[in-house]
Amino acid sequence: MTDTLGDAHQSLADLVYVQLRERIIEGEYSAGQRLVERELADSMGVSRIPVREAMQRLEREGFLAVQARRGAVVADFGPEEAEHFFAVRESLEALAASLAARHATPAGVRGLERLLARTRKAAEAGRLRETVSLNADFHREIVELSGNPLLRDMMAPLDGRLRRLFRLTSDVDTSLPMCTEHQQLLDAIKARDPETAAALARHHVAGTRAFARQALGG
Amino acid sequence: MTDTLGDAHQSLADLVYVQLRERIIEGEYSAGQRLVERELADSMGVSRIPVREAMQRLEREGFLAVQARRGAVVADFGPEEAEHFFAVRESLEALAASLAARHATPAGVRGLERLLARTRKAAEAGRLRETVSLNADFHREIVELSGNPLLRDMMAPLDGRLRRLFRLTSDVDTSLPMCTEHQQLLDAIKARDPETAAALARHHVAGTRAFARQALGG
DNA sequence: GTCTGGTATTCGGTATACCAGATACCTTGG
DNA sequence: CCAAGGTATCTGGTATACCGAATACCAGAC
Incomplete structure (x- = not known):
């Protein structure tokens, strides 16, 4: 389960956070793109909880914008x-x-x-x-x-x-x-x-x- | 389950967050006091997830200080x-x-x-x-x-x-x-x-x- | 009496499962 | 052909359950 992330000495939530943030910074995810908890969890081989926590951090740091119950999109940075x-x-x-x-x-x-x-x-x-x-x-x-x-x-x-x-x-x-x-x-x-x-x-x-x-x- | 919190139009995590923050601000919890996820969840009649998310927010906002795997304590504010x-x-x-x-x-x-x-x-x-x-x-x-x-x-x-x-x-x-x-x-x-x-x-x-x-x- | 080792317990981290709101598509009647 | 309603589905919110690390406590030996 840590296959895609390497052996975890920190929490999975931390690793997911770093990973997602890096993808946003590097432009791998473009602004406006939707990020779906389940998708990310599956693709990273973890459950939704760490992904969710990572996304909440990213939201508070301005990398993601969450819309009501529609999930999160990558925030603009123009x-x-x-x-x-x-x-x-x-x-x-x-x-x-x-x-x-x-x-x-x-x-x-x-x-x-x-x-x-x-x-x-x-x-x-x-x-x-x-x-x-x-x-x-x-x-x-x-x-x-x-x-x-x-x-x-x-x-x-x-x-x-x-x-x-x-x-x-x-x-x-x-x-x-x-x-x-x-x-x-x-x-x-x-x-x-x-x-x-x-x-x-x-x-x-x-x-x-x-x-x-x-x-x-x- | 929303008995203690009133009918939820916002998420439980939000309500728990507000509640906990208020208790800290009002001095109901004193600095240094430990906050245990399970205890709070039980006493508020919700599961640990909303409590956990609320606590993470409170930590980032400086109301709580988390120690490794030992849980969170109310932050000093002297x-x-x-x-x-x-x-x-x-x-x-x-x-x-x-x-x-x-x-x-x-x-x-x-x-x-x-x-x-x-x-x-x-x-x-x-x-x-x-x-x-x-x-x-x-x-x-x-x-x-x-x-x-x-x-x-x-x-x-x-x-x-x-x-x-x-x-x-x-x-x-x-x-x-x-x-x-x-x-x-x-x-x-x-x-x-x-x-x-x-x-x-x-x-x-x-x-x-x-x-x-x-x-x-x- | 004290130190050490082990064990029990606590508690955070994570997975799985269920539920409800929201959206989009499809159907049906005008 | 268009509009309105319903239904399927998507997706976030939450509950429950399990696991492992950390700590504290206890027992036994020196």
Whole structure:
């Protein structure tokens, strides 16, 4: 029963969740497509319960839209949703940066420096996949250093949406400028300057937003 | 089977969710208390499935903390959690106010004015319960007018936490000043001044935060 | 008396089965 | 040919039952 999912150390619901989310992010399921509990359960070789729980999580995280008793469809994520997404993201990233500037420990700052160095190396070597992933790690780490678990929990689900947005548009050219911006942000955090850190984070997200807007043909 | 819950027009999971959330907010369950699926299911006369789904929602909204396979306990919500809460709330309220200042329709503004008038009336009449509820409505409406559904979905779960925080500390004295601040915020929205609106929202939340800090003896 | 091993019990995770609301298609009468 | 009603079916909601992991408790040995 775990044949299609590999040996389960986590719950089946978790595995189904990850699997479905990945399919949505990767565009394997297109927006508007219906997802039927029984179908998915059968195809994955599990019962409906884990599928159901996974779908409820996905709904709350904005990947699915449920309609009354008609089941769930994959949520749209076009230019409009992207705008909403970036507006929220900008505010929360700014908050995270500001809090990190206040609360980051020296060890935390060193961690960020290491991450940034690795990212730069990956970007220069043209290892795109790794660069994107390390960039995400950098942001996650800042959120972690903010010391606000609620903020972390609220931002975590947004990562998936970002990945969904950028599943195609992974452009090498943006990697090195991004490293520069990350460096500036890191400097502000190291200098314990919350205002500057917040402003830089805002600007950074705004840049991504503009890029997305253009990439989406908005 | 719906004996204890009344005739269900919504799903049992929804009803159980509301019921449990209310018990937590009202302090009927104290922080740290274990909630056992089977017990709750039996006592409410439903099966474990709706209870389970309700608990998963409550966990994601921060009311419960689940431990590995040991089940869920009611989450702490002391001074520390309150600080984290207000930090996030401040950022999101500011964003909502700023967006509302940009996007609010005349009809929307009129709706806010009506709400505020009713709130003032209730506050002057000393109808505390109603005042608190109307204040919450005012904030919700601003979020609505922001035109950002993602922001709405992210803020909605925070309302419950706020209620949990203030379940005792409902002080009449704060109602009228709060109306003044709401009036200022409304004016900024009406004037289509996002920066001022955001600043006022921040200040307003900061006031609530200070009040909570004091009330919690922090 | 204490430590260790095993066993009983608790409780979450999952599967199966049943039920009810909703939809879509088909039939029948005008 | 079209409309209205009914029926088959699809699908989500819920109940029940089983399983296995984790814990707590007890017994026996040192």
